[in-house]
Amino acid sequence: MSFKLLATPLQGFTDFRFRNAVDKFFGGVDTYFAPYVHLQGQMEIKNSYKRDLSPLNNDVKQLIPQVMTNSAEEFLFVAHYVQTLGYTELNWNLGCPYPMVTKRGLGSGLLKETAQIDRLLKRVSDESDINISLKMRLGYEDSHEILNLLPILEKHRIKSIIIHPRIGKQLYKGEVNLDIFHRCVENTSHAVCYNGDIQSVTQFRELKQRFPDIHEWAIGRGVVSNPFLAEMIKTDSEHLPHNWMDQFSDFHDALFQYYDEALSGPKHIVLKMQSFWAYFSSLFENPHKTYKIIKKAKSISSYHEAVRTNLARARN
Template sequence: MQLYLAPLQGYTEFLFRNAYARHFGGIDKTIAPFLPSGLGVTVKHKRIKDLWKEHNELIPIDPQILGKSAPEIVPVGKYLFDYGYDTLNINMGCPIPTIRAKMRGSGILAYPEMVEMLLEKLYNELQNKISLKIRLGNESAEEVKALIPVINQFPLKELIIHPRIGTQMYEGTVDLDSFSWCVENAKAPIVYSGDIFDLATFKKMQNKFPGISRWMIGRGLLFSPFLPEIIKKNDCSWVKDELYRFWEFHNDLEDEILTYRDRPKNQLNKLKEYWRYFSQAFNDSENIFFKISRAADFENFRIIIDEIRKNGIWRAGLTENDQFTFIKFL
């Protein structure tokens, strides 16, 4: 069984990945958050900063690009191949309305003929192995039924499926019946991605889909950074004694952010963004996030963090059968 860290734009960039890998185990591989596409044959090295080798010594990584046409994707694919990345993942799942509207991300899923044309050109023009990250469709899960026969014509390295449709964004539930259809009909090795927030859910999924051996974890790892190790060990009894590792990781992440982000306001905002997720691991998470989001400066932020460290009650991943509930707040 392999566990993948999901690409989460704005969260799982190299600062996070490296701090994470120094304190937690269980992740075998990751896909980088998407590089935006752009026209033009020259690629500046700075554009792929997140993928620089020196930033990626700890977790094996495949680059991802968001684009709908070969001229947008091929120059970046070639550049990445020459730089040493043998695989390119194409993002066909991004649900952001302005991106979908331009037939990028999940927007392309409703047009299997466009996907076919794109893949044909990529296979002709690139040496990279190609993998795809898709949803079940843009507006309907029926779309995947027209899409899979098209992508079955190509020797994809893997097919990562998040079983929602684009218009759902992250709302509602994952559609496991349609995912099941994909498992039966897709030729490429499948990676499952969606709503694995706890051991109980993972086990249920593993029982339901015994043929799947690659599992991707995104938000669940931000809520509960111990989750990949819990899954690999099939045990969570040890977590309560190792919570100090979360705080060591937090210090490390803060150092990374202070090193690589320049303006104090940006640095603080970045940390606050992570707490949108980290707070979920504690009881009274909404109140914790509210306090953190109002921190005026680093001094104030650290006082709040110290208070949580002393008095916060960790709730995530402590018991085997509990399903973790994600509390959404803005």
């Protein structure tokens, strides 16, 4: 049975530079989602969002913009903007778990407001022909919040629902609730995509066996931690390629070049690349030591030396 792999966004990491590099050197991802657009009450698209969504900057096969809002006016404004760029779908982020977001009634903090979600979807459907997809959690405080929302969603034209089976208060801790996810699948006619804790081929196999009727699977942090993961899942291979260090090195150098051209000053590029290594280090035999070597770098030359050291250790 065929399936598709989707790469969900990680704010601050998965911009167009990262997406292009992953797609060029690894592949396996069918669809990428851009980090959410957040207007913060002002009807204006920031230049950073414009750059990230510009078709001229994106080489991936399919990119879907995402919006973070609780306002129909904002949703419609972003929908119109992305349509002018040629996009036909807008994903609504109802999943972000961070308190700075949820306390403002955004992300997973909005899930219990079924009437507000109902009104927004109705107005957007009445005033726009854009395809709507949702990315959501089971709730913020209660995993049954989603079960109260699903009957409301049945009234609306929704392309698909990406469900991360945790509540917002969990952040990324604790176990995913696969029993509630199963109930969600049983209680909606909309296409459902699974998202959450796909960090290995083994985990994917187990989930695919339990939910054989799911055709779309979303990977978030797993793509940043292991850019090989999507292709490994597609080829059903549990192991990194034998020459993975060379492939990773080429990817890393391209990514460094992209950000070196975009950021001002050596300090900014070193800090940016160090933030990626908090994830990349999981590829190596001793992640803690690998990351520690990178974190010690204070200049571009010492950073490159740290990268060479880690790759040399991996080859031995």
